Amino acid sequence: MRYHKEGHRPLIFTAIVILLALAAVQNALPVLTLPALVICLGLYAFLLNFFRHPERPIPSMDDGVLYAPADGKVLVIEETFEDEILEEQRIQVSIFMSPLNVHVNRYPTSGKITYSKYHPGKFLLAWDPKSSQENERTSVVLENSRGNVLVRQIAGYVARRIVCYADTGDLAVQGEELGFIKFGSRVDLFLPRSARIEVNLNDVVVGNQTIIARFEGGA
DSSP states (O other): OOBOGGGHHHHHHHHHHHHHHHHHHHHHOGGGHHHHHHHHHHHHHHHHHHTBOOOOOOSOOOTTEEEOSSSEEEEEEEEEEETTTTOEEEEEEEEEEOTTSOOEEEOSSOEEEEEEEEEOOBOOOTTSTTHHHHBSEEEEEEEETTEEEEEEEEEOSSOOOEEEOOOTTOEEOTTSEEEEEOSSEEEEEEEOTTOEEOOOTTOEEOTTTSEEEEOTTOO
């Protein structure tokens, strides 16, 4: 199993802290060594699971298809007015990532990155409708011959750090890494109204594998 580069330092730091803590417990209260070991191993197993980075090649490159940018559950499918940059009616599809999901975020389509901006903000629960506008977030617009798509990474109540690798002017490649969000969060997609949605509310989707939508004219 591979582990994401964003997890290398936390995993090493946590391992050192655990070893020091277990040594302290062994010296001070030997009877608690086994319970402390079980708790520490459970914590470390959680971190290993959180920072896992499975191989996820997309089935095929296709500008007419929008793959899931993250693992998780479809939380929202609705028409809404996107007022940050696109300033028009869009279909919003939101994916909630629990702490147990893979937290690598990926580009749902290829295209030129015409907008990438980080916004500091609150840390409302990720399923709160206000979180899309009020939470700490990063917005990225991808544009290609089929149209444009806004991808928004949103920090949740537990998540406290968004990592985004997108820079304005770069060319994004479908399926490659957009970024990473730590410890529970969501990703919103704002799609053209003509897009054909291929998922339903509460569907469990897999990044780079599940087709979220197709552009008009897609296969």
